Amino acid sequence: MVGIAFIPILICSYLAQVVYIGDENSIVFRLLKGLVPKGKIVLLDDGVATLNSKLGARYKRFSIFNTVNGSGNYLSESKKLVEAVNSPEPVNIIVGSKLVEEEICTKESYFSLLENMLLNSAADLRTLYVPHRGENESNLQDICSRFGVGIVSNRLPIELVGYEFSVRPVNICSVLSTALFSMSLIYDNANIRVCPLKSEDILSRNESIEKLYSLMKESSMFGISKGTDCA
Numbered sequence: 001m002v003g004i005a006f007i008p009i010l011i012c013s014y015l016a017q018v019v020y021i022g023d024e025n026s027i028v029f030r031l032l033k034g035l036v037p038k039g040k041i042v043l044l045d046d047g048v049a050t051l052n053s054k055l056g057a058r059y060k061r062f063s064i065f066n067t068v069n070g071s072g073n074y075l076s077e078s079k080k081l082v083e084a085v086n087s088p089e090p091v092n093i094i095v096g097s098k099l100v101e102e103e104i105c106t107k108e109s110y111f112s113l114l115e116n117m118l119l120n121s122a123a124d125l126r127t128l129y130v131p132h133r134g135e136n137e138s139n140l141q142d143i144c145s146r147f148g149v150g151i152v153s154n155r156l157p158i159e160l161v162g163y164e165f166s167v168r169p170v171n172i173c174s175v176l177s178t179a180l181f182s183m184s185l186i187y188d189n190a191n192i193r194v195c196p197l198k199s200e201d202i203l204s205r206n207e208s209i210e211k212l213y214s215l216m217k218e219s220s221m222f223g224i225s226k227g228t229d230c231a
Contacts, residue, residue: 013032019042022044024053024055025049043060044061050063050065052208053068065181074185078160079185082160082162082163084163085162088166090168091169091170092172093128095173095183096132096135105197105201106201109198129151131153162186162187174195176196180216191223194216
């Protein structure tokens with residue numbers, strides 16, 4: 001069945017001048033890369049997968065990251081959409097992560113960092129928590145009741161939170177999210193910070209998590225907090 005379904009994709013890819021792939025780990029890419037010339041293929045960003053890619057310079061990318069081969073994606077059209085919003089409400093934004101659900105850290109460790117973020121955010125502004133799609137509903141309810149933040153259910157990518165909810169992020173914080181890289185290109189007047197887990201609080205995937213934090217520290221796109229300072 002997969003073989004039959006793949007035939008139209010192969011024909012279209014063969015005839016196309018450029019083939020855009022959104023997930024280099026997908027079965028589509030694994031099948032196409034042996035049949036379509038490399039020069040035709042352009043990979044799109046896929047968060048952590050882009051930064052951890054082992055393909056190197058073998059394929060071009062349309063990317064926000066200047067450390068990978070390919071042309072730069074500056075999200076200019078997304079920025080225009082956000083800037084066109086009339087009288088947006090200034091808010092604090094917390095970008096959620098599924099770290100508890102993936103057993104990368106305990107609920108207590110994650111909630112402790114959320115508390116620090118809130119203590120160092122603008123108290124006179126409403127705080128919106130934008131969850132990762134993999135976060136548990138029970139945990140989200142606990143976050144809402146414990147911290148009194150508004151949990152928003154976004155239909156558009158988080159980068160368009162300003163457009164979707166008519167808000168202007170003043171502070172954007174997260175424990176761990178590659179969305180901060182892209183959001184920094186759109187909300188260039190926002191204070192964007194990472195509030196990282198302590199090394200001893202990381203329970204699994206230590207190497208990849210530490211590598212991502214190192215890349216964030218090296219980035220000039222936003223700040224990374226030390227200790228309990230998430231301001």
